[in-house]
Amino acid sequence: MAGAVIADIQQSSVHDGPGFRTTVFFKGCQMRCPWCHNPETISFEPEMLHYPEKCIGCGKCDEGCFSGARIPCGRRMSVADVFREIERDMPYYGADGGVTLSGGEPLCQPAFARELLERCREAGVGAAIETNLGVPWEIAEPVLSLCSVVMADLKLWDEAEHMRWVGASNRPVKENLSRIAALGMPLVLRTPIVPGVNATREQIAPIAEFAARLPNLRYYELLSYHPLGLSKLAALGREAREFEKPTREMMELLAGAATEAGVKVAVNGVRAGGRKC
Numbered sequence: 569m570a571g572a573v574i575a576d577i578q579q580s581s582v583h584d585g586p587g588f589r590t591t592v593f594f595k596g597c598q599m600r601c602p603w604c605h606n607p608e609t610i611s612f613e614p615e616m617l618h619y620p621e622k623c624i625g626c627g628k629c630d631e632g633c634f635s636g637a638r639i640p641c642g643r644r645m646s647v648a649d650v651f652r653e654i655e656r657d658m659p660y661y662g663a664d665g666g667v668t669l670s671g672g673e674p675l676c677q678p679a680f681a682r683e684l685l686e687r688c689r690e691a692g693v694g695a696a697i698e699t700n701l702g703v704p705w706e707i708a709e710p711v712l713s714l715c716s717v718v719m720a721d722l723k724l725w726d727e728a729e730h731m732r733w734v735g736a737s738n739r740p741v742k743e744n745l746s747r748i749a750a751l752g753m754p755l756v757l758r759t760p761i762v763p764g765v766n767a768t769r770e771q772i773a774p775i776a777e778f779a780a781r782l783p784n785l786r787y788y789e790l791l792s793y794h795p796l797g798l799s800k801l802a803a804l805g806r807e808a809r810e811f812e813k814p815t816r817e818m819m820e821l822l823a824g825a826a827t828e829a830g831v832k833v834a835v836n837g838v839r840a841g842g843r844k845c
Contacts, residue, residue: 571649572680573613573643574644575641577650579656589696593670594672595613599673599736600735603809605794612676615640616641618638619803623637661694673703674698675697675700675708685715689714696716699712705740705744718755721758722779752783752784759788765811773825773829776829777830785832787831787834788831788832790833791836792836793813819835823835
């Protein structure tokens, strides 16, 4: 296999699934969420992030930027290249940790994702995936079947609103979630909460009601929008749209609406009672 374009490999992660993890960020995504906090992973091609305020005028750009004014994002890697990075963390995974495929959208490079997960399984490494599930099932299933946990987004319930904000239908997402449930794959369902987009009881309640009918659901997580992506968009030379950050009171209200639907709810990685997910 020729390889895949990988944006980053984060060692020692504790935020992308249970336990101690290595997170592999794939480059490329078929959705265009204007609130994305990893906009450097949307394009399938390697890119350069420019931070002119950090430039020291050394004139050595071709040798690599020492001041952080030019940061490359994306390099083509083989499965063996990526697995060598994973091996460095393997002694620390324990019973719960492992590898998480993230992005971008890992299912946009399914052959590479599957080969990497097969390599992990052979080595006894557990795997999780963070995905928008917006691809045909015949593409998704061979990858998902190798994961011990699927962490999937359902950003908006209404298809027209999903098309408006994300640029893609949510119909495959809902269908794939139902198929995952039928197979009994452990699932964490997530919704990024973005004021002006979906931060109302009316928007969250139908997603929570749908989630309550999924027998394989571990919990439903609400994630607060954070403007982390704005500086990256500027560094990429792209136009940015800023949203307000949801207040604590807003998140509590939405968590209450979801709880009323009968699901276990987490907010920003914390379950009821203050327990970390």
